[in-house]
Amino acid sequence: MPMGVYVQVQGDAMTDTATDNTQVAVEVHPRAIRWMHWFNFPIISVMIWSGLRIYWSFDFTRVPGEFGDNNLIPNVVYEQLDLDRKLAKGLSFHLSFGWLLVINGLAYLAYLAYSREWKHIVPRLGDLKNIPATILHDMGLKKEAPAHGQYNVMQQVAYSTVLVMAAIIVATGFALFKPTQLAWLTNLFGGYERARAIHLLMTFGLLSFFGVHIVQVMRSGFANFWSMVTGYELEDVTPDDHTDDSPGAAEIDATPEEELANV
Numbered sequence: 001m002p003m004g005v006y007v008q009v010q011g012d013a014m015t016d017t018a019t020d021n022t023q024v025a026v027e028v029h030p031r032a033i034r035w036m037h038w039f040n041f042p043i044i045s046v047m048i049w050s051g052l053r054i055y056w057s058f059d060f061t062r063v064p065g066e067f068g069d070n071n072l073i074p075n076v077v078y079e080q081l082d083l084d085r086k087l088a089k090g091l092s093f094h095l096s097f098g099w100l101l102v103i104n105g106l107a108y109l110a111y112l113a114y115s116r117e118w119k120h121i122v123p124r125l126g127d128l129k130n131i132p133a134t135i136l137h138d139m140g141l142k143k144e145a146p147a148h149g150q151y152n153v154m155q156q157v158a159y160s161t162v163l164v165m166a167a168i169i170v171a172t173g174f175a176l177f178k179p180t181q182l183a184w185l186t187n188l189f190g191g192y193e194r195a196r197a198i199h200l201l202m203t204f205g206l207l208s209f210f211g212v213h214i215v216q217v218m219r220s221g222f223a224n225f226w227s228m229v230t231g232y233e234l235e236d237v238t239p240d241d242h243t244d245d246s247p248g249a250a251e252i253d254a255t256p257e258e259e260l261a262n263v
Contacts, residue, residue, distance in 0.1 A: 025232040028150065033117065034231055036108045043104060046097045048203065053083045053090025055200065095177070102170055109163075120149060121163075123156035131157070162209050165202045172199040 029037075056078045059071045078084040112118040127148070134154045136142035145152060151159070175186040175195040189195035217225050227233045 022237050023234045024237055026235050027231050028227055028233050029231045030115065030117070031231060032111050032115075033108075034228055036104055036111070037228060039104050040101075043097055043101050044206070046093055047101060048207070049083075050090045050093035050097065051203065052078070052081070053086045054094060056084050056090075057087045098170075098173060098177075105166060105170065120151060121156055121159040123153050123160065127153045127156070158209060158212075162206065165205045165209075169199060169202045169206070172196075172202070 052073070055073070059073065075084070083090075112121075130146035130148070130153045133142060133146045134148075134152050137145040138154065171185065172189055172195045174182055175189055176192065176199060179186045179192050179195075186192055186195055189198055223233060
């Protein structure tokens, strides 16, 4: 079902005239976006889990001390998560799932370009001036949010930044995977050790985004989460808001089960 199509799922369907409590399901997340979004969750989880096993073998932040080594990631983390002494397994999972991440990422970028969905997540230069007001609104210090489309400017900045960080992670990953064959790429990041540091730093950046993202989804409520599963959000409408001859929209009787069939 294309973006903008309305499906009546609740209200007075027994009469010809809609009542004041009519709700329509509006598609807000295309199927391709939802599938690739959920594919990324297990892939990135395995990548981080296996990456920690690789990182354990040589922690470049390790500083020897009188009472043991001081690391960016304490040894107790590896021990409690049973990640130490499993370098070979970590490498095999990391390299295998890394290709799945690349394939899913390329498919996502191709879809953004083909469907022009990139316009929803890339902020326009003119909208950047709304960043302070958007932050104040998100912090509860400003009642009204600046006008925006599907995502506000801070969400667009966050999503665009994540795409850039993911691209850097993939690029540094190849630099670490083939440091001799791709020496030009490794040198571009300042050498093997710097590429490794950038790879880890960008991973921490992704983890920070995931934490904020989950908190924001929880604040928005279950309906916002469920829309990424079904693709639809329910909106209240009045009889004047939506008619059968509205351009680009069609109202039909449907059950929630029929709505979920479109997932």
